[in-house]
Amino acid sequence: MSSTRSIRLAALGAAVAAGSLVLSAIPASAVTGGTPVADADTTYAYSAKIVVGDHDRGCSATLVDAEWLMSAASCFADDPAASLAVPAGAPARPTTAIVGRSDLAGTQGAERRIVEIVPRTDRDVVLLRMSRPVTNVTPVALATAAPAAGAEVGFAGYGRTKTEWAPMRLHTGAYNVDSTTATSADVTGKNGQAACAGDTGGPVVFGGKLVGLNSRSFQGGCLEIDAAQTSTAGVISRVDDLAAWLKSTVGRAKITDFNGDGVEDIAIGDPMATVGTHTTAGNVNVVYGGGKGTVRIDQDLDWVAGSAEAGDHFGNNLATVDYNEDGYTDLVVSASEENVGDVVDAGFFDILFGGKSGLGSGPAYRHFEQGAGVGALKTEVAETGDRMGAALAAGTTAAGEPWILAGVPGESAGTLAKAGSAVYVRGDTNVVISQDTSNVPGAAEADDDFGTAVTGDANFIAVGAPGDAIGGDKGAGNLAVFSHKLDANGHPTVVTGMDQDNEKINGAAEAGDKFGxxxxxxxxxxxxxxxxxxxxxxxxxxxxxxxxxxxxxxxxxxxxxxxxxxxxxxxxxxxxxxxxxxxxxxxxxxxxxxxxxxxxxxxxxxxxxxxxxxxxxxxxxxxxxxxxxxxxxxxxxxxxxxxxxxxxxxxxxxxxxxxxxxxxxxxxxxxxxxxxxxxxxxxxxxxxxxxxxxxxxxxxxxxxxxxxxxxxxxxxxxxxxxxxxxxxxxxxxxx
Missing domain, CATH: 2.130.10.130 (Integrin alpha, N-terminal)
Structure with missing residues (x-):
């Protein structure tokens, strides 16, 4: 392209990007004069439709990792005509992705919520983390070099066509590459094909590899574009040089981010703190990263369950997970010595949801105590000294589903005091696990303290019983390991039990070891x-x-x-x-x-x-x-x-x-x-x-x-x- 033409595209490009977002008020898909993709054609299966808000904006994206999409920053900028700057972190508005579905009315592929945006600062590109991995669509690999001038590249998108505002099918087309810069390439659509509003962020492919993303276009021939505008020229954002950025971004460990700004936060418990006149009531102090302030949370706040009382020990155990999958980290906090009614030290725990302004600005808290709510906990009976929440763990399964595990080491099993149990929370329900649960190794005994320690990762969870007697050795300790796969009773599937008398372990169970x-x-x-x-x-x-x-x-x-x-x-x-x-x-x-x-x-x-x-x-x-x-x-x-x-x-x-x-x-x-x-x-x-x-x-x-x-x-x-x-x-x- 000539320099004059490039300047004109730069001037028009921001408006086109804005149009690709604002004008696609309902789901839109396609390329002017392009080819609708048949259901059986999986060539562009990694394409995705992005919907921002209640169909306020629509654009396209490309699956580059099981958890991540790559798209255009202009899809998320407040005013793309003025700036492509996009804040890192959770999207400002609820955003969804439909991945691997050539026919939007179909069921193939997957639907996911976008929970994190990671922008580039040098070009019209962002990475989008999804709430859960997509396992039934293969991501596209990034090219390692830009296509040369004169090369033909394919492109796809969920934008308008020549005659339809909101067609329900992915369309594809072809560009000729005119010239390249360090971060972009000028292109011209072939045979009257052009990227339209809604195609922004869609894949541009050469040799089966992703070389770029649709960014800007003159939109010649697109619906509601002036008929005098016939140019199919456009600009794509290059991605062939972004492999290192992609790898470092998708490969990093997730952070605690209560306010969704992409900066690590921290919650610190002080369970012996005085609240008002109530000694040892407990509180939690939150420090938001990036100098965005602090907040002190206690049970006298109207968005926290219960009320501050002496001896509650609120904040003695904490865990973090994005339980409602909205991009904001949620805080799981226990008060294991909380009285439930007249039952002393029964304990409970809550999920305090994150939001744009941090903890307490999201949805209302979820409360867990024995004898209330749903699932197995609803039928449980709170007893003195149960200490529910004396240990906490939280995370997501390999499929991305959030879970919480809470220890109840003081739980009695019939007349057996402090036999212990644990509560496994997933989705909208929960189950109780103990050594009396079917297939769980060992048997409930007094002072086992099952639930004193809990842990888990994407594959397994484990519950420790350090007070368990092994072969007569009191307090030798043992543990049980489970997978997240639920058995016929809806419980995590038992994997194994373990103590130091196991023949595989180089040790021996002895009184007071407290194994687990x-x-x-x-x-x-x-x-x-x-x-x-x-x-x-x-x-x-x-x-x-x-x-x-x-x-x-x-x-x-x-x-x-x-x-x-x-x-x-x-x-x-x-x-x-x-x-x-x-x-x-x-x-x-x-x-x-x-x-x-x-x-x-x-x-x-x-x-x-x-x-x-x-x-x-x-x-x-x-x-x-x-x-x-x-x-x-x-x-x-x-x-x-x-x-x-x-x-x-x-x-x-x-x-x-x-x-x-x-x-x-x-x-x-x-x-x-x-x-x-x-x-x-x-x-x-x-x-x-x-x-x-x-x-x-x-x-x-x-x-x-x-x-x-x-x-x-x-x-x-x-x-x-x-x-x-x-x-x-x-x-x-x-x-």
Whole structure:
């Protein structure tokens, strides 16, 4: 194209982009004079129809990953004629995608909600994350070079045709490439074919690979375009050079984002905080990333269930998941010592929904307590000391369906006090799991404490019973593992039970080991697999007695961690134990009595899409009983690789060692009691001091893995950084 023509296109392009959005007030599909796609033709099956709001805008997109579409930024800009800038994060208006459906009246392909926008700043391109993966349509691969001038490329879209405003079928056409720039290409439609309003963001393909997206067009011949306008020229946005951006975007770990702005947020529990005149009522402090403010949440707010009362311990456990799949992270928060009616310490938990202005600006909360609501909980009876919500976990299945798992360790089974149970929430219902549930290994016994620890990932969930007696050894502990596949009774399918007397495990069940007192599961992609089909389970045994230096010293309560690999089919193998070091190895720390290593665990996959490795799969182990010098129970955190051997792959974190926790070791600080690993940070809570109110330190991942370069940590503390003053056990939980 001549430079004059390019300028004219630039001037018209923004208006065309606006038209492609605003004028498609109802679903539109096609290319002027193009070819309607037959149902049996899957050539452009990766095409998608985008609908913004109540059909306020419509455009096209391309499936480039099971969870992600690529489209035009002009589909989402407030005024494309003025600017293509689009905020990152959740869409401003509800947005849906119909993927792989050539006939919009059909049922093939899938329908999904768009929950996140990731814009480019250098061209008319955005990535769109869907609420769930699309597994029945194959994504298109990106080309590695732009087509040369003179090449013919194919394009598709869900825009108007020459005669129809809103045809119900995908259309295709062909361009000649006239010239290219670093980020775009000028094209001319062949045989009277042109991109029309609604085609913006649709695929442009050369040699079966995606080279660009429809961006701008003169729209010659399109419905309601001046008949004097006959030009079929247009501009496409190049994508052949975006493979690295695509890979890094789709491969990152998801973040906590309560207000949907694409910046990581954090919720911090202080379950002993005073609310009004109510001591130990508890609260949660939320810090929105990017300097967007803080909020303190307690049960005296009208959008939170219940009311603040002494001893509720609201905020003692937290979990996060986008439960209603709207692009805003939701907070699951428990008050496990809450009285339900006259029943003392029965406990409950809630989902507090995120929204454009953060927590509380979304839908009304969902409340879970025994004897109310729906599902199995409705028929349950609240009893004194049940402590529902004493442990929480949440996530999504491999298919993308959100779930929540809550421990109820004080639940009685008939006359058996503290046998324990767990509540599994998925969709609009819930089920209760216990050791009396069909096929669950073991049997309910008094003081089993089933539900003391819960964990899960996309493949499996696990429930710990650290009080379980094994072969007469009280408090030896065990656990049960389930898949998300529901059995005939609607319960998660039992995979296995496990204790230290299992022949696969290199150990032995002993009284007081507390096997299963802490759990962490993380999914990963094994070599040869396309997705994260396998999982590694870390099991804490904080009461474990270990042999110290020289093989003679018996260190009671030294504690440790067992690692177990689960295959996709549920079969499993013991990997190894993680402990502190001895004089005979190069592992950090020293095995000592009372360290209680494994009291808390948090695992993370730093590269969820890549084949799992020693550098991507990490676990943080809390060692709250660690004595440092004269400081008893100063505590520490020990990080390990879930795959690589300890020594070269472990790191020790304590106060004042340069990794980010300030000061020097302090007696009773019990560092490691509260830890949470994300894809970007390790959050370490110090609810017991030395800061009187408690504090949380966010340590960048590089600070807590071998070979990383330490940078400044972020401090969260009442009275600082906009967090309201006042606190008791601030940092007891953090998500």
């Amino acid at each position: 007192a802490a759990l962490a599961l993380v999914a990963y992609r094994p070599s040869g697999a396309a997705t994260a089909t396998d999982s590694i389970l870390a099991v804490g045994t904080p009461g474990e007695t270990l042999t110290g230096d020289g093989g003679t010293t018996q260190s009671a309560g030294a504690g440790g961690v067992y690692l177990v690999h689960f295959n996709a089919d549920g079969t499993w193998d013991y990997l190894r134990a993680l402990t502190q070091g001895t004089a005979d190895d190069d592992v950090s720390g020293t095995i000592e009595a009372g360290d209680a290593a494994g009291s808390s665990l948090s695992a993370v996959n730093l590269a969820p899409r890549e084949v799992g490795s020693a550098t991507t799969l990490k676990v943080a182990v809390g060692v709250p009983g660690e004595d440092l010098g004269t400081a008893a129970d100063a505590g520490a955190v020990h990080t390990f690789s879930l795959m690589g051997a300890a020594g070269a792959n472990d790191l020790w974190v304590e106060a004042g060692d340069g990794d980010g926790i300030p000061g020097s070791p302090s007696a009773g600080a019990k560092i490691g009691k509260s830890i949470h690993f994300t894809g970007t940070r390790l959050y370490v809570g110090l609810p017991y001091g030395p800061v009187a109110t408690g504090a949380v330190y966010a340590l960048p991942t590089a600070n807590v893995v071998p070979g990383g370069t330490s940078t400044a940590a972020t401090t969260y503390q009442p009275g600082q950084g906009g967090i309201p003053a006042g606190g008791e056990y601030f940092g007891y939980s953090a998500r």
